[in-house]
Amino acid sequence: MSPKTSDRVRTRGHRQWGDLLTPGRVIVGLLMVLALVFIFENTRSTEIRLLIPEVTMPLWLALLGTGVIGALCGAYFMKRRG
Template identity: 40%
Template structure:
């Protein structure tokens, strides 16, 4: 008995309205991140080892977001394929 594959002739990756779902997910995350940044406009004190910085919370959150994105981008090649 042989098994046959029932693959459709459609695209390999899923799409919604012709847009890959990966781009939709990235767009949703970016929109939520921007909304979260602008919802947190108060000033905060950030204590480092030697000095303290007073800055708006959105700048601290944006710096954390950028650092996390850069770290993810740098480490993505370390995954085994």
């Protein structure tokens, strides 16, 4: 077997780290970690008003909820686009 053939046989069906860890994925992962650190560092309670009711809740919960809503909206529009 030639080196090129053995490389193809070895990688068929198996992903390598280079395929999984692209620069874009690494950057998105780091941004997610930074966002989570920011969210969980802000633990004090705050008053939030959405249209009419005013609620008091931990700031981290409001930030996490906003992040989840933003991620869901982004995923929805990326799915529609493709």
